[in-house]
Amino acid sequence: MYSPPAGGELTDLDYKDLGLKVGLEIHQRLNSHKLFCECPSIMREDEPDSWIKRKLGISYSELGAVDPAAKFESLRRRMFLYGVYYDNTCEVEADESPPYPLNEDALEIALTIALMLKMKPIDEIHVMRKIVVDGSNTTGFQRTALVAIGGKESCIETNWGFVRMATLCLEEESAYIVESRPEIAKYRLDRLGIPLVELATKPDIWHPDQAKEAALKLGRMLRATGRVQRGLGTIRQDINVSIRDGARQEIKGVQDLDLIPEIVRREVQRQITLIKIKDSLISRGIKEEYLRTPIVDVTNALADSKSHLVRKALARGDKVYGMRVVGFSGILGSEIQLGRRFGTELSDYAKVFGGVKGILHGDELPNYGIDEDHVRRVRSELSCEEGDSFILVMGKRKPVELAFGSIRERLKYALKRVPNETRRALLDGNTSFMRPIPGSARMYPETDVLPVKTVPILRRIKYLPPAPEQIVEKLVERYNLTEDLAWELFDEDKVALFERISKYNVPTRFLASMLISVIRSLKRDEEPIEKLKEDNFIEIAKLLGEGRLAKEAVPEVLRAIAKGEYTSAEYYVKDHQISMEKLDSIIKEILIRKSEIIRERGERSFGMIMGEVMKEVRGKIDGAIVSRRVKRKLEEFLQAS
Numbered sequence: 001m002y003s004p005p006a007g008g009e010l011t012d013l014d015y016k017d018l019g020l021k022v023g024l025e026i027h028q029r030l031n032s033h034k035l036f037c038e039c040p041s042i043m044r045e046d047e048p049d050s051w052i053k054r055k056l057g058i059s060y061s062e063l064g065a066v067d068p069a070a071k072f073e074s075l076r077r078r079m080f081l082y083g084v085y086y087d088n089t090c091e092v093e094a095d096e097s098p099p100y101p102l103n104e105d106a107l108e109i110a111l112t113i114a115l116m117l118k119m120k121p122i123d124e125i126h127v128m129r130k131i132v133v134d135g136s137n138t139t140g141f142q143r144t145a146l147v148a149i150g151g152k153e154s155c156i157e158t159n160w161g162f163v164r165m166a167t168l169c170l171e172e173e174s175a176y177i178v179e180s181r182p183e184i185a186k187y188r189l190d191r192l193g194i195p196l197v198e199l200a201t202k203p204d205i206w207h208p209d210q211a212k213e214a215a216l217k218l219g220r221m222l223r224a225t226g227r228v229q230r231g232l233g234t235i236r237q238d239i240n241v242s243i244r245d246g247a248r249q250e251i252k253g254v255q256d257l258d259l260i261p262e263i264v265r266r267e268v269q270r271q272i273t274l275i276k277i278k279d280s281l282i283s284r285g286i287k288e289e290y291l292r293t294p295i296v297d298v299t300n301a302l303a304d305s306k307s308h309l310v311r312k313a314l315a316r317g318d319k320v321y322g323m324r325v326v327g328f329s330g331i332l333g334s335e336i337q338l339g340r341r342f343g344t345e346l347s348d349y350a351k352v353f354g355g356v357k358g359i360l361h362g363d364e365l366p367n368y369g370i371d372e373d374h375v376r377r378v379r380s381e382l383s384c385e386e387g388d389s390f391i392l393v394m395g396k397r398k399p400v401e402l403a404f405g406s407i408r409e410r411l412k413y414a415l416k417r418v419p420n421e422t423r424r425a426l427l428d429g430n431t432s433f434m435r436p437i438p439g440s441a442r443m444y445p446e447t448d449v450l451p452v453k454t455v456p457i458l459r460r461i462k463y464l465p466p467a468p469e470q471i472v473e474k475l476v477e478r479y480n481l482t483e484d485l486a487w488e489l490f491d492e493d494k495v496a497l498f499e500r501i502s503k504y505n506v507p508t509r510f511l512a513s514m515l516i517s518v519i520r521s522l523k524r525d526e527e528p529i530e531k532l533k534e535d536n537f538i539e540i541a542k543l544l545g546e547g548r549l550a551k552e553a554v555p556e557v558l559r560a561i562a563k564g565e566y567t568s569a570e571y572y573v574k575d576h577q578i579s580m581e582k583l584d585s586i587i588k589e590i591l592i593r594k595s596e597i598i599r600e601r602g603e604r605s606f607g608m609i610m611g612e613v614m615k616e617v618r619g620k621i622d623g624a625i626v627s628r629r630v631k632r633k634l635e636e637f638l639q640a641s
């Protein structure tokens, strides 16, 4: 069995050895109206205009097979509430009217992306229904269409090798989840139907950092079209990760690229540990039938416990149920990811399937106010022997039974293999269980939407947008920018604005850093930078070019405009400019104040005086003008004395 080096740090060689395979699925919203209606693709922050209530009735007859994910969701009989807005949702989103024909503008964008990646477009687009039973689509399915497939040439190059493209699909975005409880789920329909491309790579990625590089490159390629949505939530990555002897996990909803390597590393760690746990259980001689132990009401054993957890549960009318886990002592408490234990995995299952708050297990007790004496009583109620552990779940009988049922299934897997799961990315790079990975019987044809031939749409695409690398290379050559700065302009979507303001007579590197680092530092200070409009930057560049605004003042001007203190840079300049007379009097005052040192050091005191003057005039007048003036006044002063 493979064992990672001490400290858990894996080397490149280790990843090769482990057979790490990573594939990406990038979901990017397109800048077009919705896919199957004319509603604008705009997300809202305010309360919906009204709510509609639904229960999803899903018929499996047309599927022929019962999908494990579908079966799992049907365990949870839930009510669904959908928030509608009068200006960006209609009967289509509410599933009260059949879909309109496929949005051809969105299809054109998808085909453009396919061609940029040298993928092979499909001749005729057939919309399919993909079953989703979590209520995120009012119809019970998501509409999706395969647009292009990867060929020999469709790959991107990374520092760790080539990554091939697998498929490109055009899909409708799901509804936005507002609230989720076991009995009810609330969604907003503004997001439902926004067109998005799903770009999937083959599992060619074998290194955690390569996954980030590939995601970054593909994201840039999508943005180079200029026809995708920007901002929070408009692009997200799903990461498929497996190692040899492990199992493919579908990790959902990664928004921060920097987190990707950490997620992959921790998933590798998790699978390595789960394999080790399996081996250790086998060597202990644990068998599946040992996991058939009964669920026992142990409320009485804990009735006089001082634990807040227990007392609160009992006050709610809940009971405490326990299950003996034969031979698992020490396993439930073993760490499988930094800060997550095997018990945490079981707890995830209990929460998802039973809707309970979580579990307590023998390896973490005594704790949470449950003392040794009470642990002994529980163990005795459950007939635990040495080497056994146990699990406690608090709640009502029915949800607790569902929770234990899922825990038992998960424990059985521990003896066999790593289960395939859909997991949610957490902010620290860990993941938690969401649901079983869906089976393959999920798709069937959407008969309400006619197929669309791609040839006429491909003819409309007269030229392809330049690749991101070409755009950046041009910026470096034409404007003498560093490559890093040029990439930042590209990534921040500032290339067009930069090119517009670069015609004013201002050093281009300064302009680029105004758009990047100055804005970044204002953002750090939590200034409302969204108030800064392109016109503000154009005006500032013009004032700089005319020598009417000092470079040093630019951060303050932008801050003042963002704060709403000024509506234009021109007004700021008028208020803050100082006259030459005023400058001269400031210099004179400093020359007198520091006269002793100046006489001693002579011309070498220039820097010191300059510093003193700038302290008072920074941002109000160009530094170059100040420098000339100080030089002259210093000469005059030295000659006179």
Ligand SMILES: [Zn+2]
Residues within 6 Å of the ligand: 034, 037, 038, 039, 088, 089, 090, 091, 092, 093, 193
């Ligand atoms: Zn609509």
